[in-house]
Amino acid sequence: MANPKSAYSVSSKKEKSDTHIIVVWVDNESGVLARVVGLFSGRGYNIESLAVAEVDAKKSISRITIVTTGTPQVIDQIKLQLKKLVPVHKVADFKRNDKGVIFKEMALFKVVGSSLKIKKAINACKKYDAVILDKTNKSNVIQITALRREIDKMAKNLRKFGLVSVSRTGAVAMTRGDKVFN
């Protein structure tokens, strides 16, 4: 949603929306996720996916990765508003097409059917680091790690091979090379 926050006037100049990955380092305290998510919903920003976990148990710091879309002005606001939250330490922002950053999502597929179909399903998953996590005569649980659109595609393709259930994470991100975001 790229609407300006004024009820008085709607700007007719429409800027182009881009997908961004926002990474937020926060104190791992109760309610912190609600603060971050509430900021997005309260100001009408999008969350396409969300991944959060503690990354530093000693300092009690969690890393939240949010995929969002917005015009440059909206993305700037998201970053600045996030930085104002008391438990937020730092905020990083990457464009989806940034070559210097790795983005990954994980998905679990449950395939039920004949062994032939299952085989075909496993084959189709091969290029995405497929791991078989569970195996029976009639079923398989396959794990892949890939980009969002690749997982979207696989979820569609596997239907004909007996896909019955999909579970997937939000994206996580890390810069390439030896640089660390500060």
Add this chain to the structure above:
Amino acid sequence: MSKLYTGAEIVFKCLKDQDVEFIFGYPGGAVLPIYDELKNHNTIKHILVRHEQGAGHAAEGYARSSGKPGVVLVTSGPGATNVVTALTDAYMDSVPLVCISGQVPTHLIGTDAFQECDTTGITRPCTKHNWLVKDIKDLSKTLHEAFRVATTGRPGPVLVDIPKDIQFAKMSYSKPKVEKKLNGKSLNHFLQKDIDSLIGLMNKSKKPIIYSGGGVINSGPEASNVLRELVELTGFPITSTLQGLGAYPGDDNQFLGMLGMHGTYEANNAMHDCDLLINIGARFDDRITGKIDEFSPKSKKVHIDIDPSSINKIIKVDLALVGDVKEVLKGITKTLKKKNLDLKKSNKQQIAKWWEQIQKWRTKNSLHFKNSDETIKPQHAVQRLYEFTKHKDTYITTEVGQHQMWAAQHYKFNKPNRWMTSGGLGTMGYGLPAAVGVQIAHPKKLVIDIAGEASVLMTMQEMSTAVQYNLPIKIFILNNQYMGMVRQWQELLHEKNYSESYTEALPDFIKMAEAYGCKGIMAEKPDELDEKIREMVEFDGPVIFDCRVDPNENCFPMIPSGKPHNQMILGPSEKEENKITGKGKALV
């Protein structure tokens, strides 16, 4: 081992160390231990309100008129939910409040216990930050942190939720830490280079304007002094937002009056035609900008603000100086003087034509209204009130609506912190409790709530508070029997369908005043107004003044919805040509 204190004792030790003198509050089951402790602390006075919303607004009035944070104490459940409007109001207008709320004991949290609610959940979007203290070890640290968050950077409300068992639990007390930086967030991010480029822009400008806001007031009285110095040094015209009134003297010749939806013709046209716009501590609110696409189309824009997220939020600017207004302005005036740039002289030629243009706009006399011998015009009433009170150091609060705009237009403020009004949230019922808070902070000063009869009825119960503490507040009601601003919009936008905006069965305000134990005065005719106002001002005690005004008067000038600054309606005669149509109707 250091001495152990109960949670309730720790609360008071913290308040003492934070130099708190007054708490606005209302007791209840979940804060009883704190109320029990009150008797042992005679440096802290508790003001008992009649409704928790009143406590919140009173604390806002206290904070805005004194520059110190307002402290609120309420119980769990309904106590906390009642204060939400005041917290949201304080958040929108950047007022430092510390709200302490009781909560059910920790072992009952989440069980839907009596008077339980998710207070931190409910207040999360309307506070700068809030805390639920689940461990007595965290209590003193959290309270000190609460004061720090409320008062630093862009000020705002915070809330600390304290379960009842924590108020009983015992722990040692820790003093506030000296200046710990919060996650490395420092406040001043501007460089000398930025100041130099601003001065470059000022030198080149032929049509400059300064647009100052509530940030100047929040930055402290010194900021207003430096602002005055800057305006003097540069010779630039200055306009102000609703919240910024008083930072610059309202009767000075360089002051163009308030800008925005009900601002003056000269201020709005100057905003539209200028080539350099310097925003000092304001946030390009939609009541100010009008149509964004056509907002000040020809100007270079400079924004000085302490909050980085205010920059480029609504209006893209060419130069941003993030920092405390006082520090930034000091930097500018210092550089101006050091470079010995006497802009006033050198620029005089350059901006002389601009001033000529402004004088032309001024001749429109946009605040003009047709006075009457028959009925009291509300504008006239505000002007008379001003004449009778301008030589005293008067503090004005307002409710929300037409009377608020008339007060802003016709009452001239010469000092900061003298004008308390709900701008961002537009809370009807703000003014009366705010006046209570102002009078607490300034017991010897004249405090007047310029009110509307509809607004004031929303928090009228606080008259009882005023009487209890001998607070001589004056409630000056411009009584037109309508929700005037609603009626005005219905007239302009909804074909005079005055749907539910007329109040039948209004109370007799004089009897009401007497019932509360204060004085009631009524004025119906213009020729008795002066005498009655004098009677009100001279009376030593709270007064409810029922000023019966013309019910059909509208607030002009006005930028209609969806229109830019240079298309104002100046008065009733112009209404027809400038009819609001199409999209403008849908906007609020």
